[in-house]
Amino acid sequence: MQIKNFLLSGMLCACVIVTNAQNRPDTSVLASNFKPQNPIHEKTLHQSNTTKLVQPSSLRDNEDQRFGTVRGRITTSDGSIAPYVSVVLKGTSFGAISNEDGEYQIRKVPAGEYTIVVSAIGLYPKEKQVTVIGKSTVIADFSLNENLSELDMVQIDGHKKKFKVDKVSPSLRLQSSILEVPQSIKVVTSQLIADQQVFDIVDGVTRNVSGTIRTGHWDAQYANISTRGTSIPAFRNGMNLKMPWGPLADDAATIDRIEFVKGPSGFMMANGEPGGIYNIVTKKPTGENRSSVSLSGGGFNLGRAAVDLDGKLSKDGKLLFRLNLAAQTKGSYNKYNYTDKYIIAPVVSYQIDSNTLITAEYTTQRVEAQALGTYGFSPKGYGDTPPSLFIGDPALDPNKLSDHNVTLYFNHKLNRDWKVNAQVAYVNYELKGGTPWPSKIAANGDMIRYLNISEELAINKNAQLSIQGELKTGPVLHRIMGGIDMGNLKTWGDFTGGNQDIRLTPLNGDQGIFNIYQPRYGIPAANIPIFDRSRSIQVRSGANTYATNLTYTGAYIQDELRFLEEKLRLTLAGRFTHAVTVGKTNATQISDNVFSPRVGLSYSITKDFSAYTLYDQSFLPQSGQDFYGKVFKPVRGNNIEFGLKKDWFDGKWNATASIYKITKKNVLTPDLDHIDPAQNWRVQLGEIESKGIEVDIAGEIVKGLNVVLNYAYTDARVTKDNTTDPAKNLVGSRLANSVKHITNGWLSYRLKEEGSIFNGFGLTGGYQLQLDRFTGSNAREPNLPDYIRFDAGASYEKGKITISALVNNLLDRKLFTQGSYTKLATETATAVSYYTYIYEMPRNARVTIAYRFK
Incomplete structure (x- = not known):
């Protein structure tokens, strides 16, 4: 059935017209465009269109004798949910919008007889007579049929709200x-x-x-x-x-x-x-035919293919599947570097009954990369060497990575107000390879390289159980959620072997030394170290800082109290966490029991304008230990913020502005007294403070023009430093890798005019600016250059096919995503202080052809 594709993909323009059976004056006519976000498949409740009168419980319906409640669920004729449909009682201002489950609820309706009319573009309208009695709830469900003559109108509105979302997942x-x-x-x-x-x-x-x-x-x-x-x-x-x-x-x-x-x-x-x-x-199964295939190509030998299959495994629609496949090969601006990968992600869901859904998901990624990073080095400054500089070598074995993620979900509705969710996940991540790195750099660019083992293994297990719903006490509505979550993370890493140099065949008296200004490649096999991998990584990493074991159990509860006809909302929440971090010995094991509170207040100044304030705390156990074997204390943080949120033009676009102040304690930073790349020793710095202002705008500003605009001012500084050496104390310095001013913009315009030669033609483009960028492990060192980037593209959409092209870094500027400065206490003829940096991709183009099966 075609209409459900539009209902679930956001191509629904719902309109409801109402009149009162008691001849009340017509006070409202609602005609709005609605777009569902992240719809969740759920089969029909198989209920008839009859109206049922349900006597309330003492908790649920404590309203005055003059008022009642109207509620129900809207589906299409084949049982698919119909989210974001408007429902209004004829001739009154009472109404609601169906949620992602197709459910709606209208509270505090005066006793009397009413007519409910539900209509939507693409669906035939339907009416139903109801009688509301004080302190009662009327249940009125709707099943709507497809109106083929209006499908084109649905398609025209299909791109609305493509950048704006009204609810989280x-x-x-x-x-x-x-x-x-x-x-x-x-x-x-x-x-x-x-x-x-x-x-x-x-x-x-x-x-x-x-x-x-x-x-x-x-x-x-x-x-x-x-x-x-x-x-x-x-x-x-x-x-x-x-x-x-x-x-x-x-x-x-x-x-x-x-x-x-x-x-x-x-x-x-x-x-x-x-x-x-x-x-x-x-992505999860939707029960709809959303299948698609796409092919992409671009600069630096980019090639990619992706397939998305979404459909039913049983005729009744209870057993669904979704399968995503992708394969990609990508070169690099680094000479000889490349990254190849493939992804397989099947998902199966089964609707046991109208209230219970189970889902199983598996995702695996396999990656092969000649080098994991694309670092550049120079004794003179950032960007001194070209992007093509590669300190690795094609003679070295590539790195191989894999990631397996299995997740099981259980979702059950206890009744119309309460539901239970449970999920468990298992992740296994592994890397096997080697990483070249400089041991020293001379002023003339001569670099001595060594090769480390790069081997990692991580096993992450998680389990969650939550319950959420709502109840009423007098005039106050409570939206309650609570639950428990448990996790265990074990990681092992081996990055040893840093004393084994790798050298070229001597040529012209260079002694086989690699020079960053005149790089040569081709390391002889005899000069490549052979590592002992006979012992498992668990054994090899047991004696260094990369072996970690962290377990936690948390319980939380939150109550959102809604006052003054739900205009004022007070959030009270708390979490208790028990965490155990296991060190090398029992003496270095840390056990923590922490309570983290949360208080929030939100007020709707108008129906589409709200103000809020929030205070909350965080607790995060940290794995690893310092040079002396002492396990790190958990990160403790708190946040206070104020903000304004506004929807404009019937919710087509939204603006959010906020100010905040965050304090974070027990921050980790590199141990400058014990520099060892194979161990990566760290110390707990003390405390940092981050405060700032943020503004975000997203949505359809005018017809066909969707935008994302944002700006942030961030002032992140070190406020306490446990270091006693005044020369190394960082109090007052900017936080490494923070940026003071960030602003971004993205515009996307598509012309939709039937009969026009330009119908379906689109333009897109954006900018990124980062000003005052603080770098590396010591933010007192030289800053990174400002980041200024522009992108632009065009596309054409015709029926089921879309062709799009995009040029990134249009001005081909030298851009950096990271930078740091290694300052040596003593410089010699063969070893001087040097800069480390990573380039952003130079100017490159991408072209994608996508085909939707329906």
Whole structure:
């Protein structure tokens, strides 16, 4: 049935017209455009269209005798849910919008007889007579039929709200809309990802969120994302998958949306950083034919193919599947470097009954990369060497990485108000390879390179159980959620072997030394170290800082109290966490029991304008130990913020502004007294403070023009330093890898005029600016140059086919994603202080052809 595709993909323009059976004056006519975000498949409840009168319980219906409630569920004739449909009682101002489950509820309806009329473009209208009695609830369900003559109108409106989202995914467990939540949350939609031709989480996603950046490191491996001046962990479907080096960067083929939650958010899912989290929501079966295939190509030998299959495994639609496949090969601006990968992600769901859904998901990624990072080095300054400089060698074995993620979900509705969710996840991440690195650099560019083992293994296990719903006490509505979550993270790493140099065949008296200004390649096999891998990585890493074992159990509860006809919302929440960090011996084992409170207040000044304030805390156990074998204390943080949120023009676009102050204690920083690349010793710095201002705008500003605009001012400084040496004390210095001013913009315009030769033609483009960038392990050292980048592209959409082209870094500027400065206490003729940096990709183009099967 065609209409459900539009209902579930956001191509629904719903209109409801109402009159009162008691001849009350017609006070409202509602005609709005609605677009569902991240729909969740659920089969029909198989209920008839009859109206049922349900006597209320003492808790639920404590209203005055003059008022009652009308509620129900809207589906299409084949049983698919119909979200974001408007429902209004004829001739009155009473109405509601169906949620992602197709459910609606109208409270405080005066006793009397009414007519409900539900109509939508693409659906035949339907009416139903109801009688409302004081202190009662009337249940009125609707099943709507398809109107083929109006499908074209649905298609015309299909691109509305493609950059704006009104609600978060169920994995965040928040029941209220983003407009009402007392927290800054930004969602990067799959439509925006496709518009920017983003192929993974490393590929420029952070440009869409204020105050958020990615620091380059091992880009073939994982994303290193920061917001509000602090690093934030990677979540996947609401589960904390943060590892010291992973998980592998999520591929766009598996991503439905990315949710950036600002500030502490551990109460919702698991322990987190005070700066926030980013949550990858993976694609799930919808029961609709959303299958597609795409082919991409571009500069630096980029080639990519992706297939998305979405459909039914049983005729009754209870057993569904989704399969995403992708393969990609990509060269590099680094000479001889490359990254090849493939992704397989099957998902199966089964609807046991109308209230119970189980889902099983498996994702695997395999990556082969000649080098994990693309570092440049120079004794003179940032960008002194060209992007093509590669300190590795094609004679060295490539690095091989793999990531396996299995997740099981259980979703059950206890009744119309309460539901239970449970999920368990297992992640196994592994790297095997080697990493070349300089041991010293001379002023003339001569570099002595050594080769380390690069071997990692991480096993992350998570389990969550939550319950959420609502109840009423007098005039106050409570939206309650609570639950427990448990996790265990074990990691092992071996980066030894740093004393084994790798040298070229001597030529012209150069003694086989690699020179960064005149690089030669081709290391003889006899000069390549052979590492002893006969012992398992668990044994080899047992004696160094890379062996960790962290276990936690948390319990939380939150009550959102809604007053004054739900205009005022008070959030009270708390979390108790028990965490155990295991060190090398029992003497270095740390056990923590911590309570983290949360208080938020949100008020709707108008129906589309709200103000909020928030105070919350975070707690995050840290793995590893210092040079002396002492296990690190957990990160403690708190956040206070104020903000305004406004929807404009019937919710087509949204603006959010916030100010915040975050304090973070027990921060880790490199141990400058014990520099050893094979061990990566760290110390706990003390305390940092980050404060700033953020503004985000997203949505359709005018017809056909969708935009994302943001600006952030971030002041992140060290406020306490445990170092007693005044020369090394960093109090007052800027936080390394923070940026003072960040602003980004992205515009996408598509012409929709039937009969025009330009119908379906689109233009897109954007900018990124980062000013005052602080670098490396010691932010007192030279800063990175400003980051200024422009992109532009065009596309054409005709029926099921879309062709798009994009040029990134249009001005071909030298851009850097990271930089640091290694200052030696004593310089010699063969060893001087040097700069380390990672280039952004030079100017490059991408072209994608996509075909949708329906």
